[in-house]
Amino acid sequence: MTKWFNLWKKYRIGLFIFVTVVTAIYIFPIIWTFITSLRPTQDIYRYPPTIIPGAVTPQNYIYVLTQMKGFLRYFLNSVVVTFITAVIVIISSAMGGYAFGMRKFRGQNMLFAAVMAVLMIPYLMYLIPIFIMEDKIGLRNTWWGLVLPYAALNLPWGLLIMRGAFSTIPLDIRDAAVIDGCNEFQFWYRVMLPITRPALAATSVITFVFAWQEYMFVSTLITKNEWQTLPVGIVWIRDELQTLAYGRVGATIMLSIIPVIILFLVFRNFFIKGLSEGMLKG
């Protein structure tokens, strides 16, 4: 008996069980959405509800992927907007970060401080003037209407990360490149970008996570079905179906988060680094 107790204590089995139970309760909403999405509709609305699924069927997924034109369009919009935003942010912050981290110019610190100061401003404050601006020049209901503000709001984080990465690089490397006859753009592209790859990855993670989840700008700037992205589009699907087709709504939710979860599991170190650096965002 004491032997078992000692083993129990030595390997902290009680603690392990406790953490497992809490974690299981914690991720229950995801599991429950998944279970619901696999059930036939009459099963979902059986009263009283049952927790263990009786029948498992992919019919909701098949319906969403074949019948629901809206969902596929939202997915495409989300992918395009996220991808273009990430590309713009990566290129711009790699360029700007280089200028701030490896060059010296007048007003450098002031410009950088100004960019960083606006980081603290809540996004709602940008949204009002950006809405008026886009409404007047007709950028609403376009991909660019989302991409440009997203890129602008994520650029300061990219700059912060990229400047940090560039300022740790010894300048001797550049002198060597000068001697080798590289011009500055070749040097930046061929020598600097490969060295700063981890920082570029963190920047793209921040941008990706932001653009994939963003709700407020989309719900304000996009009013047409064909330009909607997933976070608002799925809410529209819910409104359209009423909550009375939760299996289908659940399937759209799972389809839109599973690719991200897979990316997250594969690149989790980059994600955690990126998320913790970007967490103070508006």
Added chain:
Amino acid sequence: MRQSGYSRQSKFSLFVFLLPTLFFVLVFIAFPVVYSAYISLCEYDYARDRIPHFIGFQGYLDTILHDSFFHKALIIQLKFAVFYFVLTFGFSLGMAILINELLYGAGFFQVLFYIPMIIPLSLVGIVFEWILFPDLGVLNHILHTLGVSNWNIEWFGGPQTALYAIVVARSWKMIGFTLIIFLAGLQSLPKSLREAAKVDRANFLQEIWYIILPNLKPYLLIGGTWILINSIKTFELPAVVTEGGPGMSTLTLYYYTWKVAFEQYDMGKASQIAYIIALIIFILNWGLTRVFRPETAKRA
């Protein structure tokens, strides 16, 4: 000192490298900030006439003194922030300490707690709406089976419970962020501290209270301030699930401001409140960096 290589020769390349930054900062950051500052000093009914009329600080005075919805939203926001803080801080600190004590599986549990960080808040809203559904929701079913309550607690539909349901849903998503901070803090504690506690035969609770928490202070402050700032940005859940209701029980400050701007098209008033929110966030941030600068710097 960092003045070598290309720096003397090429102003042109410097300009090219800075060009995208300058474009975005000027057009999408500096201009909006200045323009919304101007709008906040104007009367601007975007639905009726499309030109702002300058009225100076009168608008700020009216909003702060006479807008009873604004007052109500402030009170709801405060209530939200308190409960959100207690839940998020308490839960993530507790889990961080426990996960840090694990001998195996810590990385696995961590990853599970981080997954909600990448799920859009609007979808979190739909998921919780379904779980907390009055008749068919699984939570009421579980509570009923356990004999705690009757079937039909209307979590999001009840004026007493809706705000707390939103607190729980938002907290569920955000806990990973503070967990990252607290775990980083715990892992930075020197092992010798813990061993000293063992020598003194402190039990686990004493160890937490006398050894771990005091040494974790800078991380607790960063995490706590982050939670407070984050609570102000509560928009998606009221917008998707409750639309501020029932009554006005979930009309958070952010959502109210959005409604003023994009449902009433009162851009002047919305900009005023947005500036007030920015000021609150600025003060919280300033407090953080002013008072705890050395610790913040160490973390980065």
